[in-house]
Amino acid sequence: MRTLRVLLVMVLLVVTAGCAATGTPADTGRYSLTLVTQHAHVVEDGQTTVGPLVLAGGSLTVSEGAEHRGDVLTLAGRMVVQGQVSGDVVALGGEVSLAAGAVVTGDVLQVDGSLDVDPLARVQGRVVTAADAAQVWGEPASGPTLTQQLVAALVGALVAGAFAWGLTRVATRPVRRVARAAEGYPVVSGALGTLVLLTAPALLVSMAFTLVLLPLAVVLLLPLAGLTAYGLVCVGQAVGQRLLHRRAPRLRASEQAAVGTAGLVLVLALLGMLPLVGLLSLFTAGAVGTGAALLTGLGTHGYAPPAGLEDDEVLRQGRSG
């Protein structure tokens, strides 16, 4: 949640910079975003502050007779309104207090943190607390029905199967190499994939923090997702081959991949209905596929453990080439 908040700040900064660059006019012709991270600040009677305001720590009080023109977003810290806020107040965290006599011309929305609205405070828009925030954001009160989930799983399985069929038609040998590594060395593949899937998000978030590298982080997210999808297709190919090579020996590798991947996705989707088990199953399959893809250089070569442990039964069995 905290990472999300800081990322939101970064996004706001980028948006503000974008507004300034494109010349979007603000009320007073100035372009600014106020970010409060520490200490106690007070906007005194008669003073006016302008522009979006983000409270990420410390405290800010808009005193009686003072005005803030612009939206307010609180991530942490304490925001006290005794005067007027000409805009929306959104609480993602921290404490927001609207005292008696306070005026907010827009909406007051609480997603997280605490919100205290005095009965004598006046909110011209809507006041939405965390309890009913989901409805305001347009989400249904309850999740999808079982039938909807099953249909979604079937559609997902069909799409995944079609993707696997196409990919294996184009790159039959690489997919089979990765599939052999996943099948022959599932533990090693899973360990490598786990390491990648645990550390890569941290790397991408760190890059996003720098702002300068934010576009690069977004660009790198795509190959990571592609790598995991490719790995899942290869695991699907291994599953398809294992299930079908005796029952339907005439099927091509692409057809095995299609059936195997569709079945794998369907099973994962069904397991996904169970708490924790579904997530662990998806992570395990993704980790094994990702690790196998990396071990084989995306299928450009087979995987064999380094020399020096030739007498190791575990490493010797199922060696892929």
Added chain:
Amino acid sequence: MSTVATWRGPSTTAFGYVLFVGLVAGGYFYNLTFVQLGLVDLGTRVVGLSPDRVAAHLAVLAGGTLVVALVAGVVLHRTGGSARFLTKLRLLSLVVVLQTVLTAAAPAVGSERAFALWVLTASLALGVGVPAMFGLTCDLVATRDRGWVAAVITSAAFLPAAVLTTDWQIERFTEQLLWPMAAGATALAALAFAPSALTQALARQHESPRFGRGRFTVAHDTARWPGRGFVVALLLMFGIYFIDSLGFLRLVDTPTYMVTAWHSSDPAPTWLIGGAHVLAAALAGILYPALRQRALFGWVFVLFALAQLQYVLHAMVAPEVPASLAAPLLYAMAVSIYTVLSFTLWADFSTPRTIALVTAVGVGVSGWLASFLSTSLSLAWRSGGMPFTDHMRAVAAISLTLFLVSAVLLVASRQDTA
């Protein structure tokens, strides 16, 4: 091979594994907690020394341990003790006895002179313990099992260190360690000095190639030791210890980051850190025999750089907001991975004849020399008034540079099994 099989039963081998895990995990836990953390508390709080004076004594401890380890390694190598199981076990039991006495005496240390004497004696025990303890690897653990055995040791040392020892006070460490150490020292002395069929069986295990032939001695001519692979591994491992120590020394002095992680009063962060240690150790134990070692070195450098950069970013961007656990978790993962490497690597460059010397050089130079230099450099930076962000940024830069070096070495030596 067949004659070996006649006297080596699975229970003997299993006992050897348990013995090795107990010895190394216990030794490493002692080093992590009592020596590295308790000593700082003893010097600053009990004796009343300035942090810089304590750091200077810690540098002496590291330097002294390095010298003693090298001398002990050379002596064991020249006298043939390297290949004699009982010689190493007896030396180690004496070391544990000495460390038990030091543990009991630590809270009574009241002056800088006594503190210095304690440090010198501790460096003697630690130095002799390095080749004696790591030299037992070829007697007790089969080459193919060293990855997971190292993972178990790492987990057994770091999980309790993270979870049980959050206040880092010398009296607390003494209370925790003294009686288990006394019992362990007694049992170890009995095992080492009372001849038995068990120790005789263990003493001959290294004659089997499954135990005595290190993974990297297969591809390298042992007559040409130290080979290129050993030297590269030594330099990279030195780099890892150096950046770990240089970064952590500054983190320890920054309460903002300690109270939300290693020193947290809430058990959740400490359990999460302990869990990260265990998970990363398990992954490293699996990947050690499956990947080239330089790939794992690369991972360690990347993880360290990531963690250090996260601290820098937090300090620069939002110091008011409490620090997230991502950085300490990444830090814990990096530490566990390289610890698994350090428990396996040097034995895998060795034969029974060379293991005392190889482990003394490997652990001494990479571990203790790196600690000595990083402590000295940290002192110099601190006395120069270097801010936290600059300190961590410099360490992250070194981490990333070493990552690039290991990546280049990995690509340049794809045919090299080491």
